[in-house]
Amino acid sequence: MSDAIATRGATTAAQTSIGRVAPWGVWIAAGLLLAGLPLVFRSGTALTMLSLMGIAIIFALSYNMLLGQTGMLSFGHAVYYGLGAYFSVHAINWAIAAKLPIPLLLMPLAGGFAGLLFAVLFGWVSTKRSGTAFAMISLGLAELVGSSSLILRSFFGGEEGVTTNRTKLLRLFDWNFGPQIQVYYLIAAWCLLSIALMYALTRTPFGRMCNAVRDNSERAQFVGYNPQVVRFIAFCLSGMFAGIAGGLASINFELANSALFSAVQSGNVLLATFIGGAGHFVGPILGAVLVTYLQNMLSDVTEVWQLYFGLMFIATVMYAPGGLAGLIMMHGPIWRAGALSKLLLAYAVLLVPIALVAVGAVLVIEMMTHLGVKAAEGTTMKMAGITFDARSWLAWALALILLLAGGGLARLAWHRVAAAWDRAQGVAREKGLTI
Amino acid sequence: MAELILISTLNGVLYGLLLFLMASGLTLIFSMMGVLNFAHASFYMLGAFLGFQISRWAGFWMALIVAPVLVGLAGAVVERFGLRNVHRHGHVAELLFTFGLAFVIEELVQIVWGKSPVDFRTPALLDFPAFTVFATNYPAYKLFMLVISIAIFVGLFVMLTRTRIGLIVQAALTHPHMVAHLGHNVPFVFMSVFGVGAALAGIAGVIAGPALVTQSSMAALLGPILFVVVVVGGLGSLQGALFASLLIGLLQTFAISINLSLSDIFAGSGFTPEPNTLLGDLWRVSVAQIAPILPYVLLILVLIFKPTGLFGNRET
Numbered sequence: 154m155s156d157a158i159a160t161r162g163a164t165t166a167a168q169t170s171i172g173r174v175a176p177w178g179v180w181i182a183a184g185l186l187l188a189g190l191p192l193v194f195r196s197g198t199a200l201t202m203l204s205l206m207g208i209a210i211i212f213a214l215s216y217n218m219l220l221g222q223t224g225m226l227s228f229g230h231a232v233y234y235g236l237g238a239y240f241s242v243h244a245i246n247w248a249i250a251a252k253l254p255i256p257l258l259l260m261p262l263a264g265g266f267a268g269l270l271f272a273v274l275f276g277w278v279s280t281k282r283s284g285t286a287f288a289m290i291s292l293g294l295a296e297l298v299g300s301s302s303l304i305l306r307s308f309f310g311g312e313e314g315v316t317t318n319r320t321k322l323l324r325l326f327d328w329n330f331g332p333q334i335q336v337y338y339l340i341a342a343w344c345l346l347s348i349a350l351m352y353a354l355t356r357t358p359f360g361r362m363c364n365a366v367r368d369n370s371e372r373a374q375f376v377g378y379n380p381q382v383v384r385f386i387a388f389c390l391s392g393m394f395a396g397i398a399g400g401l402a403s404i405n406f407e408l409a410n411s412a413l414f415s416a417v418q419s420g421n422v423l424l425a426t427f428i429g430g431a432g433h434f435v436g437p438i439l440g441a442v443l444v445t446y447l448q449n450m451l452s453d454v455t456e457v458w459q460l461y462f463g464l465m466f467i468a469t470v471m472y473a474p475g476g477l478a479g480l481i482m483m484h485g486p487i488w489r490a491g492a493l494s495k496l497l498l499a500y501a502v503l504l505v506p507i508a509l510v511a512v513g514a515v516l517v518i519e520m521m522t523h524l525g526v527k528a529a530e531g532t533t534m535k536m537a538g539i540t541f542d543a544r545s546w547l548a549w550a551l552a553l554i555l556l557l558a559g560g561g562l563a564r565l566a567w568h569r570v571a572a573a574w575d576r577a578q579g580v581a582r583e584k585g586l587t588i
Numbered sequence: 589m590a591e592l593i594l595i596s597t598l599n600g601v602l603y604g605l606l607l608f609l610m611a612s613g614l615t616l617i618f619s620m621m622g623v624l625n626f627a628h629a630s631f632y633m634l635g636a637f638l639g640f641q642i643s644r645w646a647g648f649w650m651a652l653i654v655a656p657v658l659v660g661l662a663g664a665v666v667e668r669f670g671l672r673n674v675h676r677h678g679h680v681a682e683l684l685f686t687f688g689l690a691f692v693i694e695e696l697v698q699i700v701w702g703k704s705p706v707d708f709r710t711p712a713l714l715d716f717p718a719f720t721v722f723a724t725n726y727p728a729y730k731l732f733m734l735v736i737s738i739a740i741f742v743g744l745f746v747m748l749t750r751t752r753i754g755l756i757v758q759a760a761l762t763h764p765h766m767v768a769h770l771g772h773n774v775p776f777v778f779m780s781v782f783g784v785g786a787a788l789a790g791i792a793g794v795i796a797g798p799a800l801v802t803q804s805s806m807a808a809l810l811g812p813i814l815f816v817v818v819v820v821g822g823l824g825s826l827q828g829a830l831f832a833s834l835l836i837g838l839l840q841t842f843a844i845s846i847n848l849s850l851s852d853i854f855a856g857s858g859f860t861p862e863p864n865t866l867l868g869d870l871w872r873v874s875v876a877q878i879a880p881i882l883p884y885v886l887l888i889l890v891l892i893f894k895p896t897g898l899f900g901n902r903e904t
C-alpha cells in the first residue's frame with residue numbers, strides 16, 4: 154500500500170515537472186502543425202478541406218461549450234454560425250463601399266459580435282429552461298430564424314444569399330487573400346486563437362461552475378451560484394465563437410445564404426461533437442476533423458453517405474457515449490501501466506467479426522440503394538471491382554450470412570475483450586494508476 | 589367571409605386533430621420515459637410510405653390496417669433493442685439516439701422510395717365531394733379523416749380513463765416501481781406504449797398521406813411543429829396536447845388564408861417605407877407569408893409568460 158502511494162507520489166511529481174513545459178509545448182506544436190500542414194498537403198482539394206476543418210473545429214468547440222461543458226443540448230446552434238456569416242459579409246461589403254481601412258483579418262470579429270448579440274437576445278429566452286425544454290426551444294428558434302431569413306430579403310438576400318469580395322479590403326503585408334493558401338492561414342490563425350481562448354475558459358472558475366451546473370445544478374445553486382446565469386453566460390460565449398466560425402466560413406466561400414441556418418448545419422455540428430467525444434476538450438477537434446473528412450470523401454464513394462453517417466452516430470450513442478476521445482482517454486492508465494499490448498491483441502481479434510458485419514451491412518445498403526433509387530440504371534452493380542446482379546439471391550444470402558455470422562462471432566470475441574480489459578485494468582490498479 | 593371562416597375552421601380542426609394523433613403518442617411516451625422522441629414524425633412518414641406501398645398491392649383499406657401495425661412493431665423494436673440500452677446513459681443520450689434514428693429513417697425512405705413525392709391517391713370510394721358550402725366542394729376524404737381522428741381520440745380517452753389497461757399505464761407513469769411490485773411487467777408496458785404511440789403516428793401517416801404530400805421531407809417538415817405542440821400544451825399533458833394541436837391547426841390555416849400586410853392596413857396613412865430596407869420588407873410581408881413561423885412565435889411567447897406550457901404543471 155505504502156509502495157503504491159509512493160509510486161503515485163513520484164508520478165505526480167514527474168507529471169508536474171512535465172506539466173510546466175507541456176502546456177506551452179502543446180500550443181507551439183499545434184501552431185507548427187497548422188503552419189506546416191499546407192506544405193505536406195499541397196493539392197487544391199486538400200487545402201480547401203483543411204480550411205473547412207479549421208472552421209468546423211471552432212464551430213464544434215463552441216458547440217461543446219454548451220453540450221460537453223454545461224450540459225445543454227442545442228438543436229439550433231447554426232443560428233449563430235449563420236448570423237455570424239451574414240454580419241461578416243455585410244461588414245466586408247460596408248467596409249469596401251465606405252473605403253474603411255480595416256483588414257480582412259479582423260472581419261471574423263464582426264461575426265463574433267453578431268453571434269454574441271443574438272446569443273444574448275435568444276439566450277435570455279431559452280436559458281431559463283434546461284434539459285429537454287431547452288433543446289426544444291433551440292429547435293424552435295432555429296426554425297424561426299431560418300424562416301425569417303427568407304422573408305427579410307433586404308438583409309438576407311432571399312434564396313441566393315449575399316455575396317462579397319474578400320480581396321478588396323485593406324492589404325497587410327501585400328496579402329490580398331485571393332489564393333486559398335492565404336485564406337487557410339487566416340483560418341488557421343483564428344482557429345488557434347479560438348482553441349486557446351476556449352481552452353483557457355475551461356480552466357477558469359467560471360469553466361468549473363459550468364461543469365458543476367452540468368453535473369448537478371441543484372448543488373451548484375447551494376454553493377451560491379445561479380445556474381440560470383451560468384447557463385446564460387456560457388450560451389452567450391458559445392454563440393460568439395460560433396459567430397466567429399460563421400464569419401470565417403463566409404470569408405472562405407465569399408457568400409452567406411440561408412442554407413447556413415438549415416437543420417442540417419445544426420445537426421452536423423452535433424454529430425461531429427458527439428462522435429469526437431463531448432466529455433473531453435480535444436473531442437470536438439477530433440470529431441470536426443473526422444466528420445469534415447468523411448463528408449468530403451464518402452460523398453465521392455457512395456450516394457447514401459448520410460445513411461452511413463447516421464448509423465455511425467447511433468453506434469456511438471449506443472456503444473461509446475464518450476465518443477472517440479472518450480475511447481482513447483480510457484486507455485491512458487493502462488498504457489502508462491504498460492498493459493496495453495495484450496489488450497490490443499484482444500481488440501485485433503474483435504476487429505475481424507466487426508469488419509464482417511460492416512461489409513455485410515454495406516452490401517445490404519448498397520444493394521437496396523441500387524434496387525430503390527437507382528432502379529432505372531438496371532440491376533447490375535459493381536462493388537470493390539466485382540460486378541454482380543443486385544437481385545441475385547446469392548448476393549443477399551452472402552450479405553445476411555456476413556451479418557449474422559459476424560454478429561455471432563463479435564459476441565464471442567467481446568467476452569475475450571472484456572476479460573482482457575479487466576486484466577489490464579487490474580494491472581493498472583496494482584500500479585496505483587487508476588482506482 | 590363566412591365561407592372563408594367555415595372552410596378554414598374545418599381545415600384547421602382537421603389539421604389540429606392530425607397533429608393530436610401524433611402529439612398524443614409523443615406526450616404519452618414523454619411522461620412515461622422522460623424522453624422526447626425525436627423520431628416520432630419519422631414514424632408518421634413511415635406510416636405514409638408503407639400505406640402507399642401496401643395500398644398499391646392490397647388496396648387502401650388493407651393499408652389502413654396493416655401499415656400502422658407494422659409501424660407499431662417497428663416502434664416496439666426500437667424501444668426494446670435501442671432505447672432501453674441507451675437508457676443507462678441518461679436522457680441526453682436517449683434524445684440523441686432518437687435524433688440519429690430520425691436521420692437514418694429519412695435516408696432509408698429516400699433509398700427505397702426516392703426524394704420526389706410518390707403518387708398516393710385517395711381511395712375511389714371516398715373520391716367525391718361530400719357537401720358544397722357556398723361555392724367550395726368539401727371532399728369526402730377530409731370528412732373521413734375527421735371521423736377517424738375523432739374516433740381514435742375518443743377511443744384513446746376511454747381506454748386511458750375507463751379500462752384496466754389504462755389504469756396500469758397511468759400508474760406506471762407516476763409510480764413505475766410500485767406497479768412492478770404489484771406484479772406487472774413495467775418494461776413491457778413501456779415497450780407497448782412506445783409501440784402504440786408509433787402506431788398512432790403511423791395511422792396519422794396513412795390517412796394524411798393522400799391528402800397532403802407523401803415525400804421524404806415530410807418528417808422534417810412536421811417534426812418541429814409537433815414539438816411546439818407538446819411544449820406549448822405542457823410536456824406530458826394530454827389535454828394540453830389536444831388544446832395546443834387545435835390551436836396551432838387553426839392558427840396556421842387561418843393565417844394562410846389572410847392575405848393582409850401592414851401596408852394594406854395602413855394604406856390610408858400615406859406612409860410607405862423604402863423598398864429593400866428591413867422596414868420595407870416587414871411593411872409588405874403578408875400574414876400568409878409568416879404563417880409558417882407563427883407556431884414558433886407562439887412557442888417563445890408561451891415559454892416567456894408560462895414556462896410550464898399552457899396545461900403543464902412541471903418544469904423539466
